[in-house]
Amino acid sequence: MDKIFILLVLSLSTCASNGYSLKLFSAYIPGEKQFPEFSIVTVLDDIIVGYYNSIVYIPRGNTTNEDDVIESVYINDIIDYMHYSFKRRSYLLTQNNSYEVYQTLVQCELLNTQPGKMIIKDAAGGFTTDELTYINNNFTYFVNASYSQVLLKPHLEEFKENLKKIFYPTCKRTLENYLKTRADQIRSLKKPNVKFVRKANTASGSFQAICLATGFYPRHINLTLFRDGQPVSDHKITGGDLLPNDDGTYQMKKILKISEEEKKENRKYTCTATHLSLDNKLDVKLTDNLDNDHYLFYIIGAVCVVMLLTFAIILGIWRKWRQGGEYDLAEAEEYSSEDEEL
Incomplete structure (x- = not known):
């Protein structure tokens, strides 16, 4: 399920410009389906570290339960809030359209051990409906859906307060904890x-x-x-x-x-x-020097010169060997005739 889900939300993925990131990919699929109605996949950089299947949160790739990583005091409240948010969005959007899947990406970052921005993207039917960015106590928000402003504004202001006081600090601390407990799974830095x-x-x-x-x-x-x-x-x-x-x-x-x-x-x-x-x-x-095509021309020319020189050297050695062989044969015949006369 988690692999299928990652494929569904790839178009929503964003990256930190320089550092580590923790992402929560969540989906809401209303109605009777083969997938859970509400699910979350937690990703540390490129590693899937957890999965929520509408019932329980399950760590991935680790033998411990990681209770010291995820703050249980907040995790249930956050999951309940996200589930409620999906249902509310589903209600608002189905006034004009009916969608099979609703998705949300939540991402927080650490840039060289310093807190980075937090990004929240919502999507329905494979298209981004709204996006909110929070960094240095500043919010940036745009909406690309037919939400009623009367309905949207109170919920947006409430969400901003929750993000600043609960979601952002919790995400940052969880990322820091994961970087400690999953240090052996995170690859060492590689220079480009x-x-x-x-x-x-x-x-x-x-x-x-x-x-x-x-x-x-x-x-x-x-x-x-x-x-x-x-x-x-x-x-x-x-x-x-x-x-x-x-x-x-x-x-x-x-x-x-x-x-x-x-x-x-x-x-x-x-x-x-x-x-x-x-x-x-x-x-x-x-480089302001030659183009690749010119480089290729000179490389081919150099190879040809080397091949010609090699051929000339081999030909010279062969000629000397042949001349030496003919001389030895004539000399041997001369000695043989003298022996017969004796």
Whole structure:
């Protein structure tokens, strides 16, 4: 059930920019279904650490009950509040539409041991309905659903107070506790290997500036492309998806297309990476030397030269060997004729 649920909410997932995160993926499926009506999956970074099946909370990947990690005083109240919230949202949204699944993502972060932001996203039918962000005692909220403002405002203000006084401190403490008890399951920090290369398009004269960061852990990373020291607008950049590697680390690639006209301007491009494993940001410059196609040309040329030299050396050795062999044979025949005369 927890694996199926993770697939359902992947589109809601967000990441801390630099640090560790604790996420609660919850779902409400009204009616008679093969799944529990209300369920929660708890994820520490990339590790599923717990599952609630509408009846009991079950730790995952650990032999202990982890009573010292999850504060039982608050967990039942939080679960009841989330369940009630789902039912209320279901009632409000079904005034205009009927949805099969309602989902919520709750995420809190620790950035270099300092508390980070808390994010709460709600979705219905696979689409985000509203999102609330809390950081440094400030709230940011947007709604993308046909909620009545008269009904929404009292509940929103109440929720803000609960988040500030209960949800946020509880999530932060739980994350800190998990980082202690699950330390052996969390991978050690891995620094990103960052390359900033260009790929030419000979037909149009343009090229792509490709920034690839790979081999890093944890998965939270920021890649920023700069032109002459100024950040490039996001709408001009493609890529940015986080992908897993076979060894448990991650990779991310961002691409900027540079036209033939921009290419002539000789601007300076830089890819900057920030990651928990790095003491300082990592700046990688786009080389102003030859494009990949030219590199390939010279590599092929060098290989051909080496092959020709190798062939010449082998041919020279063979000729010397053959000449030496013919000389020895003639000399042997001469000695043989002299013996016969004797």
